[in-house]
Amino acid sequence: MLWGAKGALGSGALEALVYEELEHAGAAGDYARVMGRARAASLLGVMTATALAGPAWEAGGYGLVGAASVAACVLTAAVAGRLPEHRGGRPVDEASPAGKGWLTSLRTGLAEARGNRSVRGALLLVPAVTAVWGALDEYTPLLVREAGAAHAEVPWWLLLIWVGATAGSLLAGAVRGLRTAGFAVLLGCAGLALGAGAALPAAGLPLPAGIALVALAFCGFQLATVLADARLQARITGPSRATVTSLAGAATELTTAGVYGAYGLLASATTHGAVFAVFAVPYLVTALVLQAPRCGTTRMPKS
Numbered sequence: 560m561l562w563g564a565k566g567a568l569g570s571g572a573l574e575a576l577v578y579e580e581l582e583h584a585g586a587a588g589d590y591a592r593v594m595g596r597a598r599a600a601s602l603l604g605v606m607t608a609t610a611l612a613g614p615a616w617e618a619g620g621y622g623l624v625g626a627a628s629v630a631a632c633v634l635t636a637a638v639a640g641r642l643p644e645h646r647g648g649r650p651v652d653e654a655s656p657a658g659k660g661w662l663t664s665l666r667t668g669l670a671e672a673r674g675n676r677s678v679r680g681a682l683l684l685v686p687a688v689t690a691v692w693g694a695l696d697e698y699t700p701l702l703v704r705e706a707g708a709a710h711a712e713v714p715w716w717l718l719l720i721w722v723g724a725t726a727g728s729l730l731a732g733a734v735r736g737l738r739t740a741g742f743a744v745l746l747g748c749a750g751l752a753l754g755a756g757a758a759l760p761a762a763g764l765p766l767p768a769g770i771a772l773v774a775l776a777f778c779g780f781q782l783a784t785v786l787a788d789a790r791l792q793a794r795i796t797g798p799s800r801a802t803v804t805s806l807a808g809a810a811t812e813l814t815t816a817g818v819y820g821a822y823g824l825l826a827s828a829t830t831h832g833a834v835f836a837v838f839a840v841p842y843l844v845t846a847l848v849l850q851a852p853r854c855g856t857t858r859m860p861k862s
Contacts, residue, residue: 566812571805576644578792579800583645591789592732598785599728606721609714668802671795678803681791685807687845688746688787690814691838692753692780698822699773702831706760706769716770723774727781734782735789742786743849749779750842757835773835780842 577594581587608631615623672682703716737745756772759765788807795803818838825834 566808570808571801571803574788574792574804575801576642580643580645587793588735589732590792591735591785594788595728595731595782595785598781599725602721602725602728602781606718606725609717665799665802667797668799668806671797671799672803672806675794675796677794678791678796681787681794682803682807682810684787684845685784685791686811686814687841688780688783689811691818691841692777693811694815694818694822695753695835695838696777697819698826698831698835702757702773702835703766703770705831706766708766716766719770720774720777723776723778724781727778727783728785730778730782731785731789735786737786739849742783743846745779746783746842746849747846749776749783750839750846752776752779753842754836754839757832757839761830761832776839 574594577597578587578590581590581593612624615627619626672679699717699720700713703713704710708716734741752772753776756769756774756776759769759772788804791804791807792800797803822834822838825837
């Protein structure tokens with residue numbers, strides 16, 4: 560419950576704060592680069608914690624691991640409290656959505672998402688890009704183990720996969736001007752890499768080749784996730800940025816839950832590699848939709 564509350568309260572708020580502060584500084588075009596680096600730092604933190612979890616547990620058991628988790632959350636909260644927010648010093652306009660309360664802000668955000676076709680399309684793209692690979696992340700240990708890795712080797716192969724995701728975050732700033740057609744190619748190639756990587760061990764090919772392709776796929780998915788977020792932020796023009804971004808987060812969470820359920824059903828009837836290959840299909844479909852003629856000449860926003 561506490562983890563869920565943390566996710567709900569932070570969903571949309573961080574992205575809106577970062578974008579508005581960059582916009583205040585005249586640097587909204589740096590949003591993809593800044594968020595890409597932040598997410599890369601987050602992934603490095605996860606990888607570091609993963610490497611330290613075993614030794615920490617051996618040294619102090621679950622008590623030490625739990626204490627370290629609490630300390631990390633407190634440190635995160637302290638850092639969040641230091642983030643700048645220029646609107647904090649301005650009086651609230653009673654005529655604005657914020658001045659009329661959270662319900663009005665919610666209605667305003669829903670109205671923008673529903674009434675602005677550009678915002679609606681960008682909002683729907685976020686869960687389409689993020690949800691599936693975000694759920695598959697939980698099953699990568701099973702995929703690696705099924706592919707033939709020894710139990711003790713699994714963490715090292717997972718580390719390679721997350722190095723790929725980290726690289727994707729760091730690349731976001733360099734390709735923030737990617738056209739929609741290029742974005743579609745990125746998604747399609749990542750989907751193909753995921754399907755091929757999951758299928759290689761079943762075909763009797765070496766494990767390293769399969770894991771390398773999955774890592775490449777995660778690199779593409781992470782890059783696409785940052786760019787999709789930047790695309791949404793650039794298209795929001797109303798006063799309820801955090802609400803619209805939070806709607807994208809909620810849609811992602813709901814879709815992810817659906818992926819979990821579907822994975823359970825499929826995995827009970829076939830192999831993990833086959834399930835991963837099946838879940839590469841939605842990315843190919845999304846890529847085809849983005850390649851529609853009216854989207855082919857659109858440039859991804861430089862933010």
